[in-house]
Structure formats: structure tokens, C-alpha cells
Amino acid sequence: MSLPHALLGVLDARPMNGYALAQFFAGAQNWIWAAPQSQVYGALKKLESDGLIVGTEAEGQNGLTTTVYSLTPEGRTALVEWISTPHPPAPTRDAFGLQALHFDSIDPQAAIAVVDAYVAHQRKLVEEWSQHRDALAAMDTPLLRERLKDRDPAEHERIARLKTHVFDGQIAQAQARLDWALRAVELLGDDPHANRAGRAEAADGPTPGGAATGHRRTELPNERMSRAQAVAHLLSDLIVSKQVSPGERLGTKEELRQRYGVAVGTLNETIRLLETRGLIETRPGPGGGIFVAAQPAHIRLSHLILGLGADALSVVDTLEIRNALETPIALSAMRNARSRNIARLEKLVAAMGECADNPAEYLRRNWDLHQAIAELSTNRLLRTIYISLLGAAREAVREVVPDDEFRESWQRNLQSHIDLVAAIASGDPHRVVQAVEAHTPVSMSLSEPALAW
Numbered sequence: 001m002s003l004p005h006a007l008l009g010v011l012d013a014r015p016m017n018g019y020a021l022a023q024f025f026a027g028a029q030n031w032i033w034a035a036p037q038s039q040v041y042g043a044l045k046k047l048e049s050d051g052l053i054v055g056t057e058a059e060g061q062n063g064l065t066t067t068v069y070s071l072t073p074e075g076r077t078a079l080v081e082w083i084s085t086p087h088p089p090a091p092t093r094d095a096f097g098l099q100a101l102h103f104d105s106i107d108p109q110a111a112i113a114v115v116d117a118y119v120a121h122q123r124k125l126v127e128e129w130s131q132h133r134d135a136l137a138a139m140d141t142p143l144l145r146e147r148l149k150d151r152d153p154a155e156h157e158r159i160a161r162l163k164t165h166v167f168d169g170q171i172a173q174a175q176a177r178l179d180w181a182l183r184a185v186e187l188l189g190d191d192p193h194a195n196r197a198g199r200a201e202a203a204d205g206p207t208p209g210g211a212a213t214g215h216r217r218t219e220l221p222n223e224r225m226s227r228a229q230a231v232a233h234l235l236s237d238l239i240v241s242k243q244v245s246p247g248e249r250l251g252t253k254e255e256l257r258q259r260y261g262v263a264v265g266t267l268n269e270t271i272r273l274l275e276t277r278g279l280i281e282t283r284p285g286p287g288g289g290i291f292v293a294a295q296p297a298h299i300r301l302s303h304l305i306l307g308l309g310a311d312a313l314s315v316v317d318t319l320e321i322r323n324a325l326e327t328p329i330a331l332s333a334m335r336n337a338r339s340r341n342i343a344r345l346e347k348l349v350a351a352m353g354e355c356a357d358n359p360a361e362y363l364r365r366n367w368d369l370h371q372a373i374a375e376l377s378t379n380r381l382l383r384t385i386y387i388s389l390l391g392a393a394r395e396a397v398r399e400v401v402p403d404d405e406f407r408e409s410w411q412r413n414l415q416s417h418i419d420l421v422a423a424i425a426s427g428d429p430h431r432v433v434q435a436v437e438a439h440t441p442v443s444m445s446l447s448e449p450a451l452a453w
Helices: 003-011 019-026 037-049 075-083 095-101 108-137 141-150 152-191 190-203 227-240 255-259 262-276 312-324 327-337 339-352 358-373 380-396 406-426 429-439
Strands: 052-057 066-072 250-253 280-283 287-291 296-301 306-307 397-402 446-447
Touching: 003 019, 003 037, 003 052, 003 066, 003 075, 003 190, 019 037, 019 066, 037 052, 037 066, 066 075, 066 406, 095 108, 108 152, 108 262, 141 152, 152 227, 152 262, 227 255, 227 262, 255 262, 255 287, 262 280, 312 327, 312 380, 327 358, 327 380, 327 406, 327 429, 339 358, 339 406, 358 397, 358 406, 380 397, 406 429
Parallel strands: none
Antiparallel strands: 052 066, 250 287, 280 287, 296 306, 296 446, 306 397
């Protein structure tokens, strides 16, 4: 991709002045193609001289004159031709990869510090790209809103999904780089002698200053997971099986690192994973270390019990508000659904039907369906509120446990979603309202704390 074509692509959505374009490339667009301000102005000048854009004087802020650039027919043709033509990949220039290739030449701890900085950057990218991807999915970025004004409404969802897909790819690549970098930390920090000593100590008795381990497992599972995930799996098993109690000290970071024979960076990632799940907490100072967290509150959702990492009452409130919006969301989706939209909803329902033995996956696919229904609404405020509520509920859930009747009831629940999609496809408002009423859970209630992860 070249900067001139990136500029043409932006100006294809709406006219902009040079300052606005420079700011734009310092924001969202630089996640795909970065360019300093000096290059933006130079490229605009050349595009104008080539007749691909035209500058028009207009009144800007404070009464000052500014030049607003817009695409010419020739510029539009050049953009379409460029998009339609295969281009060879750019030469590989990976500065971090080049550094990593020579990590054997420096102290391992110095190399780990370099990797830690790289990991932090990749996490930041994943977070930023995920936010932008969600905004695109909701058709709620300034440039996309402008672009959609001149496009057939029937094409809006497809356009948003194509753009969302780009950032899905960016997120996947960053996550893959992050996982790869964490493996580098393990390779740099692994000490076979320390591994054997740590495991022998853990098997024989308590570690100095830490909790007694008895005969608890310290051998990492021989599964296709990173070492950080493997240690997290072992510690999760301890907590879930109640071999350790809420508030019990598991040890310091160094004690846990030696116990499981892993590198510092690996253990830090393990701690991050377990803290995200709400299973442990870190306490600083004398007598501090890693402790089993207080167990989450739970709510009942039909025949599923949801363990929460957030305040249970807040989540109940969130889900109750979301339930109140189900009817307007479904009616709005009905008014805007096209055959391809219905086909996608039917595919999501079919995916739910494959999860009779996996309650957590069933709930995830259930909520995927509801988000897809909400995305069909053209009421931006309603859509954004609903999806935000759904996202808050997703983030709060730390465990999904079926009750004894889930196996018998899931088919009824699945049928209610099949009926909801069929009602939306029918275009009959009365039928949609009935389907929503039949689908919405009768109640949600707080349940007694119970640990299952």
C-alpha cells in the first residue's frame, strides 16, 4: 500500500483539509498505514498536481482560509484500479525479530526486558484494535458513517463487516506475536536444573516461606498450551477442587516460579491469566504474595448459574435492562433484515444447537446471536446501548455451571431462539413480540457462592 492511495481511500469517504488528514493518519488509519505530517502534505501536493484530487478554498476555524481536498473522477478511477490490482508484499523488515535472532549474544535477563517491552506493545495494539473493531461493527466511526451516507442501506452491514474483518486480522496477528514472544521468555529463562529442583521440592513438601504443597501436581500438563497456560491450569485445578481456600497464601512469585520450574515472564503471564479470571489476587509488602481470591458472587440465568468477577447486583441490573430492550431491538432488526442477514442468524442458531454438552460455549454462542440481531438495528443509540450491556455481561462472567435440569431444558431454550429468528424473518411485528416474550428468562436471582471454573 502507498500513502497516495491511502489518502485517496480516505478522501473517497468525504473531503478533508490537510490538517484533518494529518490528524487522521495519526489516529485510526496509522494502525494500517502510518505517515508523518510532512509526508501527508507532500503526497497531497503531488496528487493535486496529477489531477487525482482538487483543492478548494473554504473558511476554516477562526475565519481563516483552508484548502479542502476532494477526489476527482480520475482519482476515483486510480483508486479503484489500485484496489483491484494484486500487489507484491512489502519486503520483510522485522526489527524485533532481528533482535531475537541474536538474543543468544546477550544476558538472558536483558533479552527478557526487551521481550517484555514488545509484549506490552502487542497487548496495547490488541486493546486498541479491538476497540476500533467494535466501533466498526457498530458502524460508529466518523469516516464509516460518512462513507455509508452514499451507499445503499442494504449494503451497510456487508461494508462494516468487510472493514471489521481487516481489524480481526490485525488482532489475530498481534495475538500470535504476543504468544510467540511469551514463548521466547520461556526459552530465555528456562533452567533445567532449577526446574528439577523446584519440582522435587514441591513434591516432597512445603516450599520455604510458602504454602505447603503436599502431593499437589506440579508437573506441567502435556497439552498443546503455553507454559503460562499450563501453570494457570494447575493452579486453577487447586482452587476449583478446593484444595486451597479463599484467602490462602499460595506463595511469593519467586516461590511459585521455582515450584513450577518456569521463567519470570512465564509466571507473570500465569498471574495475569488467573487474575483476569478472578481466581487470585496479589498482595504487596511483608507477608504478601499470591493469594486465593474471594470467590465470586453468582446469579441464576434460566438453568445456568453464572459466576461473576464483578458485583452481582450490577450484573443483574445490566441483564434486566438488556431484557427490557429485547423487544425494540428485535422489532428494529425485523424492519432492517435482509435474506443474507437472516441466513447469518440461522447459522448462529445452528451453532448453538451443537453445544448441548458445553454450557459455557452455548451461552457464548447465544450472546453472539443476540449481538448479531442488535447489529441489524439502524437505531444507533439503541444498538450501542444494547451491545454495551451485552459486552458488560460477557466481561463479568467468570464461570458457567449448569444445574441438574440444563440438559433437559436446553432444547426448549434453543427452540425459543429458533422461533425468535423465524419471527424476525417473517416481518410480522406481533409474532416478534410474542417470540421475545417466550424467549426472555423468567427471572434472574442471586445464588449462594459456589466455586466452579
